[in-house]
Amino acid sequence: xxxxxxxxxxxxxxxxxxxxLLGVGFTLMFGVMRRLNLSYGATLMFGGYLGxxxxxxAGDALPDGLLAVLAAIVTVAGAALAGLYVERxxxxxxxxxxxxxxxxxxFAVWMQIEALASxxxxxxxxxxxxxxxxxxxxxxxxxxxxxxxxxxxxxxxxAVLLHRLLSASRFGLALRTLSDSTAAAQTVGIDARRIxxxxxLLASALGGVGAWLVLVADQQVTxxxxxxxxxxxxxxxxxxxxxxIPGAVIGGLLLGLVEATxxxxxxxxxRELIAxxxxxxxxxxxxxxxxxxxxxxxxxxxxxxx
Amino acid sequence: MSDFAIGLASNIGMLAFVALSAYxxxxxxxxxxxxxxxxxxxAYAAGIATALWDWPLMVALGFGALIGGLGGGLVGLLTRKxxxxxxxxxxxxxxxxxxxxxxxxxYQRMVDGEFVGxxxxxxxxxxxxAFEDGWDPxxxxxxxxxxxxxxxxxxxxxxRSRAGVTLRATGEDPVLTRLLGADVARLRVTTAAVAGAIAGLGGGLxxxxNTYIEPxxxxxxxxxxxxxxxLIGGLGxxxxxxxxxxIDIGILESTSLFQGWRMIAFGGLVAVLLIWRPRGLLxxxxxxxxxxxxxxxxxxx
Amino acid sequence: MLEIADIVTAYxxxxxxxxxxxxxxxxxxxxxxGPNGAGKTTLMYTIAGILKPRRGSVRLNGTELVGQRAxxxxxxxxxLVPENRLVFxxxxxxxxxxxxxxxxxxxxxxxxxxxxxxxxxxxLKERRAQAAGTLSGGEQQMLAVARxxxxxxxxxxxxxxxxxxxxxxxxxxxxxxxxxxRDGITIFMVEQNAHMALKVAHKFFLMEQGKVTFxxxxxxxxxxxxxxxxxxxxxxxx
Numbered sequence: 001x002x003x004x005x006x007x008x009x010x011x012x013x014x015x016x017x018x019x020x021l022l023g024v025g026f027t028l029m030f031g032v033m034r035r036l037n038l039s040y041g042a043t044l045m046f047g048g049y050l051g052x053x054x055x056x057x058a059g060d061a062l063p064d065g066l067l068a069v070l071a072a073i074v075t076v077a078g079a080a081l082a083g084l085y086v087e088r089x090x091x092x093x094x095x096x097x098x099x100x101x102x103x104x105x106x107f108a109v110w111m112q113i114e115a116l117a118s119x120x121x122x123x124x125x126x127x128x129x130x131x132x133x134x135x136x137x138x139x140x141x142x143x144x145x146x147x148x149x150x151x152x153x154x155x156x157x158x159a160v161l162l163h164r165l166l167s168a169s170r171f172g173l174a175l176r177t178l179s180d181s182t183a184a185a186q187t188v189g190i191d192a193r194r195i196x197x198x199x200x201l202l203a204s205a206l207g208g209v210g211a212w213l214v215l216v217a218d219q220q221v222t223x224x225x226x227x228x229x230x231x232x233x234x235x236x237x238x239x240x241x242x243x244x245i246p247g248a249v250i251g252g253l254l255l256g257l258v259e260a261t262x263x264x265x266x267x268x269x270x271r272e273l274i275a276x277x278x279x280x281x282x283x284x285x286x287x288x289x290x291x292x293x294x295x296x297x298x299x300x301x302x303x304x305x306x
Numbered sequence: 307m308s309d310f311a312i313g314l315a316s317n318i319g320m321l322a323f324v325a326l327s328a329y330x331x332x333x334x335x336x337x338x339x340x341x342x343x344x345x346x347x348x349a350y351a352a353g354i355a356t357a358l359w360d361w362p363l364m365v366a367l368g369f370g371a372l373i374g375g376l377g378g379g380l381v382g383l384l385t386r387k388x389x390x391x392x393x394x395x396x397x398x399x400x401x402x403x404x405x406x407x408x409x410x411x412x413y414q415r416m417v418d419g420e421f422v423g424x425x426x427x428x429x430x431x432x433x434x435x436a437f438e439d440g441w442d443p444x445x446x447x448x449x450x451x452x453x454x455x456x457x458x459x460x461x462x463x464x465x466r467s468r469a470g471v472t473l474r475a476t477g478e479d480p481v482l483t484r485l486l487g488a489d490v491a492r493l494r495v496t497t498a499a500v501a502g503a504i505a506g507l508g509g510g511l512x513x514x515x516n517t518y519i520e521p522x523x524x525x526x527x528x529x530x531x532x533x534x535x536x537l538i539g540g541l542g543x544x545x546x547x548x549x550x551x552x553i554d555i556g557i558l559e560s561t562s563l564f565q566g567w568r569m570i571a572f573g574g575l576v577a578v579l580l581i582w583r584p585r586g587l588l589x590x591x592x593x594x595x596x597x598x599x600x601x602x603x604x605x606x607x
Numbered sequence: 608m609l610e611i612a613d614i615v616t617a618y619x620x621x622x623x624x625x626x627x628x629x630x631x632x633x634x635x636x637x638x639x640x641g642p643n644g645a646g647k648t649t650l651m652y653t654i655a656g657i658l659k660p661r662r663g664s665v666r667l668n669g670t671e672l673v674g675q676r677a678x679x680x681x682x683x684x685x686x687l688v689p690e691n692r693l694v695f696x697x698x699x700x701x702x703x704x705x706x707x708x709x710x711x712x713x714x715x716x717x718x719x720x721x722x723x724x725x726x727x728x729x730x731l732k733e734r735r736a737q738a739a740g741t742l743s744g745g746e747q748q749m750l751a752v753a754r755x756x757x758x759x760x761x762x763x764x765x766x767x768x769x770x771x772x773x774x775x776x777x778x779x780x781x782x783x784x785x786x787x788x789r790d791g792i793t794i795f796m797v798e799q800n801a802h803m804a805l806k807v808a809h810k811f812f813l814m815e816q817g818k819v820t821f822x823x824x825x826x827x828x829x830x831x832x833x834x835x836x837x838x839x840x841x842x843x844x845x
Contacts, residue, residue, distance in 0.1 A: 093581040101584035105577045112573035184693035189681030280399040
C-alpha cells in the first residue's frame with residue numbers, strides 16, 4: 001500500500017514538474033501582458049511536430065543520440081519561433097487596446113498552427129525521438145523511470161536558472177517591474193514592448209523544454225498536444241495564483257499529484273474531472289490561487305474612486 | 307432550396323444561438339470560454355425529454371433552454387465576484403467538467419424494445435422526435451430561424467431598453483455603474499442565466515436536427531468559436547455574432563478546395579481583422595454611425 | 608530648460624490639453640497649479656513620453672522630445688515622480704531604487720548613489736528590504752522621489768507629491784524639494800496644495816480646462832486670488 005502510494009507520488013511529481021514548466025511559461029506571458037496566450041500550447045506542439053518531422057525525414061540517417069539532441073533543439077527553437085509570431089501578430093498590435101481581441105486572435109493562431117501541423121504530418125500519432133533507452137531503476141518496490149529522473153533534473157536546473165535570471169539580472173528586474181506595475185515601469189524608462197517580446201521568447205523556450213520532457217516520455221506527438229498542454233499550463237498557473245511564478249511551480253506539482261492520485265483511485269477519466277474540479281473550486285473559493293490576491297470588491301473600488 | 311443549402315442554413319442558425327450566448331456576456335464585460343456547456347446541457351436535456359420521457363417537442367425545447375439557463379445561472383452565481391480572466395477560466399473549467407461528466411454518464415431506458423439514452427462517450431443516439439412528428443429538414447430549418455429571429459428581436463429590443471444600456475455600462479465600467487446604483491452582481495447572474503438559456507435552446511434544436519449528440523461536440527473549440535463570432539461580426543449589435551457565423555461558415559464552404567490551407571488563411575484573416583477592428587466589424591461606433599445614417603431619411607421626410 | 612509650446616493631447620475625441628505653453632527655467636522650482644481635471648497629469652505624462660500629443664513641441668535644452676519613446680526621455684535627464692506614487696508594490700525598497708537606475712550602466716556609481724539616497728532618507732534605509740507596498744503613504748512618496756533621483760535627472764517632475772499625506776509629512780516633502788533644488792536639481796511640480804506650493808515656487812502657472820490661464824511669481828500677485836482659482840477655477844463673480 002505504502003509502496004503504491006509512493007509510486008503514485010513519484011509519478012505525480014514527475015508529471016507535475018513538466019506541468020510546472022508549462023505553468024511558468026504561461027505566467028511569464030501573463031505577467032507582462034495581463035492577457036492569456038491561448039496559442040501557447042499550440043506553439044509548443046509546433047515545436048514537437050518539427051522534432052517528429054525531423055525523425056520522419058532523417059531518423060534513419062542519423063545516430064540515435066544525435067537525432068535526440070537535434071530534435072530537442074528543433075523543438076525548443078520551433079516553439080520560440082512560433083511564440084515570436086504570436087507576439088507580433090496577436091499581442092503587440094493590440095497592446096493598449098482590447099484584451100479580448102488579443103486572446104481571440106491568439107486562438108485564431110492556435111487554429112492556424114493546428115492546421116499547419118496536420119499538413120506537415122497528417123497522421124494522428126507521430127513518433128518522437130527519445131534520448132534514453134535505459135531500463136527503469138528499481139528501488140525496492142518503486143520504479144524510477146529514466147524519464148522521471150530526466151524531468152526532475154531538467155526542471156530543477158531550469159528553476160534555479162530562472163530564479164537567478166529574475167532576481168539577479170537587469171532583464172529580470174525589468175520583467176518583474178512590468179509584472180508588478182506596468183505604469184510605474186514606464187516612468188523609470190523600461191521599454192515595455194521590447195521586454196514583452198523577450199519575455200515571450202523566454203516563456204516559449206521554457207515551455208518548449210517542458211513539452212520536450214513530456215514528448216520524450218510519451219515518445220510520440222499527436223494533434224491533441226496543443227489542447228492538452230494549454231489546459232495543463234493554464235490549470236497549473238491558476239492553481240498557484242495568476243501571475244505568481246512560485247505559484248505556478250507549486251500549482252503544477254499539485255496538479256500532477258492530484259491527477260496521479262485521481263488516476264490511481266478512479267481511473268483516467270475521473271482524473272481529468274478532478275483536475276478541472278479542483279481548478280473550479282479554487283477559483284470560486286480562493287480566486288487568487290494558493291498565493292492569493294483578492295477579488296474585486298466593487299463597493300470598495302467605488303469608494304476609492306470617490 | 308437544395309439540401310446542401312438547407313443544411314448550411316440550419317448550421318448557421320444553430321451556431322448563432324451559442325454565439326449570441328457568448329455575446330450577451332461579452333457586452334456585460336464578462337469573457338466566457340464555456341457557453342458550449344449550456345449548449346450541450348440543453349441538447350442532452352431536450353433529447354432525453356423527447357426520446358426517453360416522450361415529451362412533446364416544443365416542451366422539450368423549452369426544457370432544454372431551462373436547463374441551459376439553470377446551468378448558466380448557477381455558474382454565474384458562483385462566479386459573480388470574479389472578474390476578468392478569473393471568470394473566464396472558471397467558465398472554461400466548468401465547461402470541461404460538464405463535458406467529462408457527460409462522457410462518464412450513462413442513462414438509458416428501454417423504449418420500444420431498444421436501449422435509448424446517453425451512453426457516455428458513445429453519445430446519445432435516436433433523438434428522432436422531430437422527424438417522427440413530421441418535420442423535415444426544410445421545415446425544421448424554418449423553425450430554427452423563427453426561434454432565432456424571436457431571440458434576436460428580443461435581444462435588440464433589450465439593448466435599447468434601460469436595462470440593456472445599464473448592462474453595456476457594466477461592461478465598460480463596473481465601478482461607475484455600481485456608483486450609479488445598479489446591482490452589478492445581480493445583473494451579472496441574470497445575464498448569465500439568460501445567456502445559458504439561449505445556448506440551451508440552440509442545443510435542443512441541434513440535438514433534434516442531427517438525432518445524435520456526443521460529449522466531444524461540446525468542447526473548448528466550440529466555446530472559443532462562439533466568442534470569436536461576436537468579435538468578428540461586431541459587438542455593437544446582436545446582429546454582429548450572426549454576421550460572424552455567416553462569415554466563418556461562408557468562408558468554410560466557399561474555399562472547400564483548399565482544405566488544409568483554409569484554416570491557416572482564415573486564422574490569419576481573423577488575427578489581422580482584430581488588429582484593425584478589435585471589437586468586430588459592427589462595433590459600437592459603427593453601429594452608432596449606421597443608426598444616425600438610417601435616422602436621417604426619416605427626419606427629412 | 609524645458610520649453611513647452613502649444614501641446615494638444617487627446618484621449619480619443621476628448622482633448623485634455625488644448626494648446627498648453629509654458630517654460631521651466633533651469634535651477635528653479637516651477638509649480639503648475641489648477642483644479643481637478645484641468646489636465647495637469649496629462650501634461651506630465653505627455654512630457655514624459657508616456658502619452659503622445661496630437662501636436663505641439665516639448666524641448667529640453669533645445670532638443671525636441673515629442674515623438675521620443677519614454678525610456679529615451681528618461682535617459683535625456685527627465686525623471687517623473689508619478690501621481691499616487693506608483694511604487695512597485697511587491698518589490699523591496701532597494702529593488703525599487705535599482706529600478707529607478709535601470710537605464711544607467713555605471714554600476715559602481717549606481718551603488719554609491721543608492722547608499723547616498725538611503726542615507727538621505729533614513730526611513731527608507733530602515734525598511735530597505737521591505738516590500739514597497741507595505742510602506743505608509745509618506746514613506747512611499749519618499750521612495751518615489753528617491754527612485755526618480757536614482758536616474759540622476761536634470762529635471763525632476765513631481766505630480767501631486769502632497770496628495771493623501773498628513774500635513775507634517777507634506778511639510779517634510781516640501782523641505783526635501785527645497786533641499787534638492789539647492790543641490791542644483793530643476794523641479795517642475797504639479798500641486799493641488801497651492802498654499803504650500805507658492806511657498807517654495809520661483810514661478811508658477813495656473814492651468815484650467817486644458818489651457819494655461821495665468822503665469823506669475825509668488826509675491827507678484829495677490830496670493831488669495833491665485834489660491835482661490837487654483838482650487839476652484841475661474842469663477843465669474845456676479
